[in-house]
Amino acid sequence: MIPVVEAASKMSLKCRLFSEFARQQLFRSSPACGLHISATYYAESKAVAEDEEFRTLELGGRKIQRRAQRIQREMPTLPPRYKRQATDQDWGNVWPAPRSFHPATVPLAVRQGYPAKGQAPPDKWGNAELMKIPNFLHLTPPVIERQCEALKKFCTPWPAGLENTEKQEKHFPVTMTKSSYLHSSPSIRDPKSRIVTLKVHLRSLNLDTHARDKLLRLVGDRYDPATDCLTLVADRCPLSQQNRDYCHYLLTVLYNEALKTEPWEHEKEVTDNERYVWQGSPSEAALKVIAAAKGEPVPEADVDKYRDAVAELHNEGEDETTLAKYREAVMKIAGIA
């Protein structure tokens, strides 16, 4: 019978209703009350054991008793956030700003990564790949709409007479571009913010052929023939305002220089010409010789055609079309075609 370990005081008052016999039975089985029963039993038994045997001599270091592991108290955690989200929730309030992907907050069951053999791609929990890449969960279309609405009060209406590109170019032919930078580091400045770019179409400038030719020689590859656009970039001054003024100055100077004709420009020779001009060239002289040899004058149309073909060969370069055109023209003149 297991010794009943109990303190008499802790029994309820109802014990008084016990029959005397029952109480005797209960108390008889337990030799004494209190926890020290077990201790005395143990001590007695140990003493008995020791008396019967030799005490063992233990040499050497005691084995270090491993202390009982401190029981980690389990902290109760909340369920993941996506379980509380309704399907019609306002996502902009949940993810208002750029943030690394967090699987407990994003309710989508996305998967990313190379799948192990025979398995699906890794799920979103603890997925480093999902966390590394930039996500745009803060820019869903409804949120963008809402933010645009909020920013509209800072916007002024587009000016009246500038609806399309032609009108804009007509009224504002010059485009100035400048970037500004803001760093979230000890210093907020960035030296790149001094760079100013000026773009203008040459058709907006009143240039005759000479002026245009001179301007193009002056600017070199700042001119893009495909878009007919002259680009001036200024970064030599420390402030963008200074660079802007420098761009204005540069354009002014270029324009005025182009319009000027220097006294020594008449010394320009045929080899300096930017384009091949047929009039007065050896090709024209040769044609005259051929016409004289033929006896009859060559018809105007053929001459024009030949002139265009030779000019194109020189200016555009030799390729199938230009060569074919030249052959046609020559055969016309020779009278073969």
Add this chain to the structure above:
Amino acid sequence: MAGAIPRCSVRHLQRLFGSCSISAPVRSVRTSSGNRAEEIVIPNRIPRSSTDILEALASTVGRDSSGPHYKYSDDPYLTPASNVAKRSFSLSKESGRKAARWIRDKHSDLFTHRPEDPFIEAFYPKISFTDESDVSEDTLRELMQKCMVSDAIQVYQICKTKGVELSDSVRQELLEFLGYYNCEDALDEDWVEERWYRQGIMSRDRIRNTWKDHGLAEELFKSLSHQGSPAYCALIRGMTRYYQVDRAWQMYQETLEKGIPLDTETYNSLIRVASLMREGSDLRWKLVKEILTAMSEAGVRPNLGTLNSTLESLSQIASWRQTKNLSLQVMAEFNRLGIQASLASYYFLLIIHCRERGPISHILIDIMNHIADKEFSIQDPKDTFFFVTAMDVCRNHLHSKELAKRVDDLLHTGNNYMLIGDSYKESIYYRHYFALSCSTDTVDQFMELYNELVPHIYTPEPGVMEELLKALKVHEALEYLPQLWSDMIVFDHTSREKLLMSVLSAMTCHQPSEDNTKLTEQLATIAWDLWTRVQRMEEDRRNKITWSGPMIGDLLTTLVRCGEYSKGVEVMQKISADPHIVLGSATVDSLQTLLDAAIGNDEANTGVMVVVYAVDAGHQEAADMAKKLGSSLTLNAEHRAKLTSVLGIDIIADLKEKEISES
């Protein structure tokens, strides 16, 4: 004309660059092309400050109650849910900031690298002043600007010892400064969490005189070459702020004698402490009227502060029978003067009219009609008391959920949530709202509110939780009990005896049937979880729960009824083996339920154990139980012996006799 610039090019270039004047309301560019002058009108840039765009974007973001406040980490493991955790998380984060600042200030010689452009003063160690420092009036002014009281005092002392000349204006500024702060440093504005959790202001009975008599402020006052109106105003205001009312009144009399004019704020401060200067409601009101008359005779215009301090004085004498009328008269008069009431005025009105022992006043309805949908900003320190008091009135005084909803809507309009005050007020506000909803709404509506607010906006305190459980029991809406139990675990309420009792008694109302098997299982799980949690608590814990008889009884009943018979048996074995863990003993009904189940499962051992326990517990029905057991199951000799030993009579023999006699 070599080298000459054609004239047309100048105009052309001018046109290119668009000559215009920016000072004009709009920029217009005249183009010289064509006969008609086309004016392109470019509207001017709308001026905006450096943070306007950020504020506009921020206004598109609202609060989402599925996640925690932004100061906590949004992660299931790191988000605090219980009130204790929330408080310790935010305060520990702030203590980290404080530690960083302390280190920076202690080792200021290590923080000399300053790469910032523009320079950020807040990142660098505070300058400490010694007797050798080069100080001047401007240093003093800068320190006052930054609200650094002890440093300013130190600099003032240094100036005195060095003999630096301080002008009267800087002395006056310093007097106002020290009067406002009573020569002590206020809690730094950077420690937002500490301010949020500070609860000192709420207790109204801490009005003690803390003014430093003959301190530095008074010394400064005396050192002024000419004690004029600004000096007297500053000193009186400082004294009243720290409740040195006798001397403030003395100073006021001095100004009357000397004919020195005072400003509005000084009069306001005197009115505010009028209740401390007189005993008896009518005398107090008389004093207030005196001051007001003096004010009007001096030609000083009253402002919102006057209204609020008058109402505050009235709220101190709210038990007088004339106070209610007076308060309304005051409101009307100030309205006529064109002074808009702030939330603090409404707060005082509520205190005056909606008293505990008094007739029910519906003034809150009028107030809400007046201020619904309005946006407020802070105009008086007591503005933050309005929402808590309004919700209190809705719950205790008027018992009106609709009005509470209106108050809540007002709280959530615009930026009004900032007027909730501190964490204490916020928790009390939601406590009232919750309790009101609990008592007036249906369970489903209430649980909607619960799901909305808990746990991220408001965590219920144990008292509120208890009311909740009672309400669930009364409405027999036990399907919400599993959710509440898991919430209780997270909020750390499972170590509170009263709550466990409520949970157990609620669970006994459940009647299992086919259509609620899931709930039955969940309730059984809860009961078993409860048992294991309590048993797992260490012996020497401060608030260790001891089982009471009813609790054990409910536990057994629930386990058995919800199908976990074996677990019920385990519990029974434990309490039979160690009856001392139960204060009292299990109820008779629970024992009978267990006995029936044992009979049903044909386990004589358990039945005998139950009967033995019942006898030990002294239940009268023990004998009947034994008889029932004897008649339903066949008992072997050991069982019979046991029963006989505890009951004293041989039940089985009795039964056999009966059988024989019947047959």
